[in-house]
Amino acid sequence: MNKKFSTLLVGALLASSVGAFAQDGTTPTTTAKFTTSVFSGNDAELSVARYYALKDADNAYIGVQPSTDGGTFQFKSLVDTELDNLAMVDSFLWKITTVTVDGGFTRFSLENKATGVIFSFNKSNAVLGSAAATAASKTIGGVAQWKWLDSRFGTDLSKTDKTFTVDYANGDSVMAVKKASDGVLFVAKDHKKNAANLNALKVSVVEPGSWVMSAVDLNTKGDDVKYMQLTFDGAAATNNLFADKYQVQGIADAAKPAEFITTINGTKGGWTTQTPETDWLVLNKIGADGKVSNKYAHVDTSYFKSKGETYKTYNPIKVSTNTVMKNGAIDTLGYNLPGDAFRFKFTKNLMTDSIKIESLGSFAELATPATPAYQKDGKLTSWSMHTTGAKLYTNTTWTASDWAKDVKDNTQYTVLSHCTLEGETSKVVTFYTNDQGKAEDNYVNLYAYANGISDDFMSIPAGVYKIQNVKTKEFYGVHIYTTDSVAAWTGKAAIDNMEFDHMPAFQWVVYKTDLSSDERKVVSPVFIANREFVKDGNGMTVNTFNAHQLRKGENYDPAKLIGMFNGVEVEFIPVAAASVSNKYLGYKNFTNAELEFNGYNFNYWHPYAQDRYLNVNKTDSILNVLTTGAGRFTIVGAAEAKYGYTPSTAAKAQITGLAQLVRRAYTVSLDGETIYQNAEGQFVVTKDAASGVDKEASFYFKENNEFEKAGEPVCYYALIAQNINTKAGVRQNDDKALLLSEVLTEISTATFDIQEDNLPLYRRFNTQFEGVEEGDANPDAAKLLKFHERYVNDYLMDETNPFFKREGMAYLGIARANEVASDAGLSFKVRPYNIGKSPKSAIKPQYLIIVAEDETPAKEAIVCKEDHKHYDVVAGEETDDPMKCFHTTPAVKAISRYKLLVSFADSSDANGVAEDEKLYKFGKYVRVGFTDVAEQDSVMYILGNQFATVETEDLKIEDIQAKAVKTINMKTDVKSDAHKDYTWSFRFIDPEKALVAEKEEDLAFLIESDNGDNKEIAPTKGAWIKNQNNCLVLSTTDAKFENAKTGGDNALIFNIEMGSEDDMATENEEISTSTISVSAVNGGVVVKGAEGKTVVITNVLGQTVANTVITSNEATIAAPAGVVVVAVEGEAAVKAIVK
Structure with a gap:
């Protein structure tokens, strides 16, 4: 009778511990061990807590395999007989998530179980139409959300006519996944009307079955000595013997035929199964010296006093103290124990990623006492054997059915779990009764919804990060010349002089998706999205990983944020907190106040000439960067607009200060003439743009480089003509150095230090x-x-x-x-x-x-000095304060x-x-x-002529205020x-x-x-x-x-x-020269105080109109209307205007 054990809440057992694509040295068999089944029932549903297989029209399965050069991964299809070990199987299982996009359409994202690689391709690499596959078209990475099934619900989940496609170019074009002759998947693209001719690969989703695990599957740890060690969660983690290290071995009755096989006497004798079965394994304890001890775990009998019952029988798992496997012809695995007590089977449910463990035999307490050959403390011990021929007491008159009826509680089905007993002093795993029908509840998913935790899983704190390839030192992000907005690895010269803390296109928002417990937080899957590009030009979601499980790589260090991401070992480098909270990050931002009056220069970066500026040619209006004279440009900003990743509720809760990014587009003009792109692709400044030909340029100033200037880091910006979908560039082989409108895919990008033109606009008298x-x-x-x-x-x-x-x-x-x-x-x-x-x-x-x-002048108060009781007229009462006395004259301010x-x-x-x-x-x-x-008191009173007859010394502020003159509170x-x-x-x-x-x-x-x-x-x-x-x-x-x-x-x-x-100017109504005055009247000028002096009057042409000697103290001299110059003998000439 086969006794079934429950799930062990196993965390880090297999998939992530087994190296992907590891082989056991065997040749694939013609009988497939890997099996699948189609969905059934109207209530079928794709669950994010399960793993699925992808089956193509050739009855092959799609998974991740190393490329032929071994340097990268590829998506490849293999038949079921080729999936002959668990590591291989795991690389052909997928976690499938759905995303509802604009319009309510469902898109599918697939993550490989073994590698974490996302099912993705880049449409820039796709071949056209029916062209043969190229190496680039097989390359992984790019668009990760696909049109595929109609829904994650319903009866059509296993339909075989579904294809992976992506629409782009406003829905006019399509990219589809195909299969090359070598079984490697690739992508092709064409106009939507030719979609049927692409012959896209038809792929259905199926449910994987179970996998009986071999010793190779289980012994995934260690170097020279391989072993298994299970990790448990919750109560099962305490006093659990399975948490120890064991080398899992098969048994044979002949010489050792392969790795992890031990020999044992095959003599029946009522103790050991006649034919060793490879599915049933023994657990050889790893000693303190790191070697196998030849001490084996087994099911034993024990009695413990337990609350609620006088006695209860338990089957603890122990380790044999006998180090001898066999002794002559007698089986000596353990005294008073059949060999099957040492044998266990591990079965993995591939879809739920849970493990069932079974013992080949289990101990039961009989309801009716007897006196057989073996008993303890008056209690009969009886063993249920996996095979009838190996049962104990086969020579008795009892039948299997008689025996079964005598098992306590009349059940043949017991469950393995852990309990802590009163007074317990040893590690015990116990069989409990009355758990029939609950086995499915005890299956544990090892991923997002599991209690079990893989010790190969990892997570990182929520934050904003740069992602760097540990091996190549490349960074993952979207370069300025990437038109499809899909992230790629960028390194070497392309990232020289870049400050990624300032560039959201190379920053990634990361937060945990499972905060259900402290244990789960440690290994929680993470949401990862590019901070700038989460949509491509067609509105398709890109650069987004909804629930990505990070894994430890070969360079894992608990002190560092290094892990496997999308099949690559990377380091997550935190972005500076100031950049996380800066909503203007990535693009030059000007306030309206800055733009209102300032001009700006565009200093062109060139490695050999840093004194070149954007300006116009002397002979035309074409912009160039040859001049050392800086053009003073006027910039006008549009309204701020949100861009990039929109922080979710979870992101804002987990990432302190995470800002929604905003940017502004700007129009630029020079001397009142706006920048346009002309028909030749040149940027020009003009007031007379050709209608329908010249396009007014509206620029984003996108940070692209950082260089040192005068010992300080300076940001340089690319001019992205957002309304034309081009950028400003300068040809390297053109001596004209014209500023041209280049397609974004041109890798050479012109960048500028946009400097405030700090020319003084107004004079300040302080120099x-x-x-x-x-x-x-x-x-x-x-x-x-x-x-x-x-x-x-x-x-x-x-x-x-x-x-x-x-x-x-x-x-x-x-x-x-x-x-x-x-x-x-x-x-x-x-x-x-x-x-x-x-x-x-x-x-x-x-x-x-x-x-x-x-x-x-100010006047001090004249205080009452009378020796009497003072009287406050305002208050109408006597006072002791002389300042309030009506005899006191108040002070007067100047x-x-x-x-x-x-x-x-x-x-x-x-x-x-x-x-x-x-x-x-x-x-x-x-x-x-x-x-x-x-x-007075910083208030100006505009008197006008209302106090013209009042001398200054007689002015009183109360008189001024009484007039209600205009006041200015300075x-x-x-x-x-x-x-x-x-x-x-x-x-x-x-x-x-x-x-x-x-x-x-x-x-x-x-x-x-x-x-x-x-x-x-x-x-x-x-x-x-x-x-x-x-x-x-x-x-x-x-x-x-x-x-x-x-x-x-x-x-x-x-x-x-x-x-x-x-020499102060006054408001005189006469022009005076010493004691002589000259004033203009109708038809002439009046000269006073010049008796005896000669007066010469000339007009503006220098012609003399009068020359006379004054004979009286006041004389009127005729002169023509207009401006005349009057020169009195011995005095400076003065100008007068005659009416």
């Missing part, structure tokens, strides 16, 4: 050119400056031309220095406004321009008063006012002038970079010269007041001080900077000179 000395504690302190026009050397001053003056207004004017009266100063106080306080003040400092500065230069843009002219009487405009242009301002206002009517910025006309300025002329600027394109920094359209028919105004806000900076829009370009307190 040596403004009198600042090295070490100055406050280089940004207010300065006294003169502004002189660059070309005719006119100076800013008060407007004195009567033609441009208006009653009650003080305008800004301009005149030549030698035409200005000696008491009409040219200096202005220029005071910083936003420096260090607004976000962009370092780029666009704003200033106040001030004249006529004065101050109402009030600063000055004339502030402002734009009158926010003022409005009344309708119907005559043109020559308008206060705030000259024609259509806004005028610029001075307004009366008081300042504490908050200085935080804004917006243009203002009362602040001024000084825009360089040539930033490149300004950057390396050697003289004041290099720092020429426009005086900027406003913008016309909503740009706070460096507007292309704006309002600058200009000369309109000798009247100072602001250009209209549609004026272009490109015109203004050349003076083409009458905008005035200035430089500075240092000013002085003795």
